[in-house]
Each structure stands twice: as structure tokens, then as C-alpha cells.
Amino acid sequence: EALASLALRRDPGATADGHPVALLANIGTAEDAERLTGAAVEGVGLFRTEVLFLGRTDEPTQAEQADAYARAFAALGGRKVVVRTLDAGADKPLAFVTRGDEENPALGVRGFRLVRGAEALVRGQLAAIARAAERTGTDPWVMAPMVATVEEAAQFAALARAAGVRTVGVMVEVPSVALRARDVLAEVDFVSIGTNDLAQYTMATDRLLGDLADLLDPWQPAVLDLVAATASAAAETGKPAGVCGESAADPLMALVLVGLGVTSLSMSPAAVPGVRFALSRHTRARCAELAATARAARTAGDARAACLALADPEV
Ligand code: PEP
Numbered sequence: 523e524a525l526a527s528l529a530l531r532r533d534p535g536a537t538a539d540g541h542p543v544a545l546l547a548n549i550g551t552a553e554d555a556e557r558l559t560g561a562a563v564e565g566v567g568l569f570r571t572e573v574l575f576l577g578r579t580d581e582p583t584q585a586e587q588a589d590a591y592a593r594a595f596a597a598l599g600g601r602k603v604v605v606r607t608l609d610a611g612a613d614k615p616l617a618f619v620t621r622g623d624e625e626n627p628a629l630g631v632r633g634f635r636l637v638r639g640a641e642a643l644v645r646g647q648l649a650a651i652a653r654a655a656e657r658t659g660t661d662p663w664v665m666a667p668m669v670a671t672v673e674e675a676a677q678f679a680a681l682a683r684a685a686g687v688r689t690v691g692v693m694v695e696v697p698s699v700a701l702r703a704r705d706v707l708a709e710v711d712f713v714s715i716g717t718n719d720l721a722q723y724t725m726a727t728d729r730l731l732g733d734l735a736d737l738l739d740p741w742q743p744a745v746l747d748l749v750a751a752t753a754s755a756a757a758e759t760g761k762p763a764g765v766c767g768e769s770a771a772d773p774l775m776a777l778v779l780v781g782l783g784v785t786s787l788s789m790s791p792a793a794v795p796g797v798r799f800a801l802s803r804h805t806r807a808r809c810a811e812l813a814a815t816a817r818a819a820r821t822a823g824d825a826r827a828a829c830l831a832l833a834d835p836e837v
């Protein structure tokens with residue numbers, strides 16, 4: 523069995539000069555985890571647990587949740603896994619907890635804000651994750667979505683540690699947290715930047731509106747500045763800062779993210795080989811140069827074009 527689990531491990535990605543960058547998968551279900559068996563990923567950087575409950579009208583029991591998490595953990599055979607607590611609300615409503623009366627659900631009770639009216643639900647989920655971890659001999663990292671303040675980060679860390687979680691983090695999806703990343707990192711062990719929501723909230727643009735895609739572009743200089751602020755705060759404290767938004771799947775952007783100091787990239791599994799290849803063609807210093815070039819640009823279009831001109835043409 524030890525041999526089998528060794529065979530499932532995957533090497534980290536690395537830059538041309540050998541600087542390691544974890545390449546991880548985004549999943550939503552235990553089936554997704556099972557499909558990773560033969561995939562060239564080191565583990566899971568974002569387990570979107572709300573996906574397990576999207577179709578349900580009633581709250582899942584702790585035992586049901588623990589079974590689902592244990593199934594996913596077992597499928598990963600000891601590989602790294604970052605579990606995100608329920609991100610209900612806004613574009614992911616859950617019938618048993620999401621209120622239907624908000625005029626601006628994206629700015630309402632979503633993500634970790636659920637704790638305000640449904641602390642038992644959050645506690646129950648953390649207990650289920652801890653149970654599944656114990657049952658499968660897994661040591662999951664656990665993070666909360668949609669955190670906006672240091673107090674929320676501290677509250678989540680206390681709840682997670684009380685449940686027996688050893689490694690606790692928060693997502694950076696709201697500009698306030700990126701701007702104050704130093705203080706937030708003092709409360710947790712890691713952060714994971716969700717560029718989908720970070721772009722939505724930085725650019726004041728609904729992520730579901732395709733007509734406004736130019737405003738949601740992760741190459742927007744303001745979004746890159748917030749990623750940079752987060753990554754440098756993390757580097758100062760020696761704590762990991764990953765990216766788990768869609769931008770991590772773009773090989774050129776992945777180089778920029780690594781250049782900004784991001785330590786892991788989580789994406790849909792199909793995107794991993796392209797990102798792995800891009801990294802292998804660029805040294806860490808070249809990634810830093812790409813990051814500086816992107817940040818010096820005045821527009822999203824200029825940032826991307828300048829990086830395209832500087833990167834290996836095969837990427
Ligand atoms: C994000 O916001 O970038 C993210 C990874 O979370 P989700 O897409 O599930 O909101």
C-alpha cells in the first residue's frame with residue numbers, strides 16, 4: 523500500500539532553474555478526486571465543498587459530509603488537499619441556508635459570512651472534515667472563502683483549530699484582505715488567492731456578466747497589484763500564498779504569478795500540463811522580470827502583450 527500511494531504522488535512543477543511550484547487541481551466532488559488518480563498533479567489546491575450540496579433542499583448530516591470528504595481524501599492517497607468550507611450564496615445558492623431576499627447577493631451573506639446566522643453549520647462542517655481526516659489518515663489544509671477582515675480570519679482560525687484542523691487558511695477574494703494581508707496572515711497559516719472573486723470585487727464587475735469580461739480580466743493592473751501585495755506579505759512571514767482562481771490556468775499568467783511570489787497554482791486538472799511546460803521554460807528570475815513588466819503596464823492589454831513578447835514563444 524505504501525508503494526501504491528508513492529506511485530500516486532506527483533512531482534512539483536518547477537521553473538527552469540529548479541524553483542518548485544506546486545501544481546494542484548480544483549475539484550468539487552469525490553468523483554473529481556477519483557478522476558485524479560492518474561493525473562499529473564501534486565494534489566488538490568481547492569476542494570469546493572459547496573458543490574456537494576448544490577442540488578439539496580435539506581442540510582446534509584455531519585455523517586453524510588464526513589463520508590463524502592473521506593471518499594475524496596481516500597482517492598487522493600495521501601496527496602496534499604486544501605478543503606474550502608461552504609461558499610454558499612451569490613452565484614452558488616444553497617436552498618437550506620442561502621436567504622432569497624438580498625438585493626445584492628454577491629455583497630451579502632455569502633462564504634464565511636454564513637457563520638453570522640448559521641455558526642452550527644460551519645462548526646458541523648469543520649467537525650465532519652476533521653472526522654474524515656482522522657478516518658483516512660489525511661492532514662487536510664482548511665480555508666474559508668469570502669473573508670474581509672482580520673477578525674473574520676481570527677474567528678475562522680479559532681473554529682477550525684477547535685475542530686482539530688492543524689493547518690488553517692483564508693481565501694484572498696476581497697481587496698480589503700489583500701491590502702491588509704500582513705495582519706490577516708498573522709492569524710492563519712496560509713492564504714489562497716481566488717482571482718475570480720478578487721477581480722469581481724476589485725473591478726466592481728459581476729463575474730457572471732460575459733459582456734463585461736474586459737473589466738474582469740485578471741491582467742488588470744489593479745488586480746495584479748493586489749496579488750503582489752498578498753504574495754509579498756506572505757513571503758515576509760514565510761507563509762504560503764497560492765492562487766486557485768482561473769487565472770492560474772493561463773500559462774503566461776502563471777509565470778507572472780510565480781514571479782510575484784505565489785508558491786502554488788491550483789487549476790482545472792486539464793490545464794496543469796501547459797502550466798508545467800511553461801514553468802520549465804523560464805527561470806525564476808525570468809518570471810520575476812515578467813511580473814515586473816506586467817506591473818509596469820498601464821492597461822490589461824499592454825500587460826499581457828508585453829509579457830507575451832518577453833516569454834518563450836512556445837508557451
Ligand atoms: C475564486 O473566486 O477565484 C475562486 C477560486 O473561488 P470560486 O470560483 O469558487 O468563487
Ligand code: MG
Pocket residue numbers: 667695716718719
Ligand atoms: Mg470565489
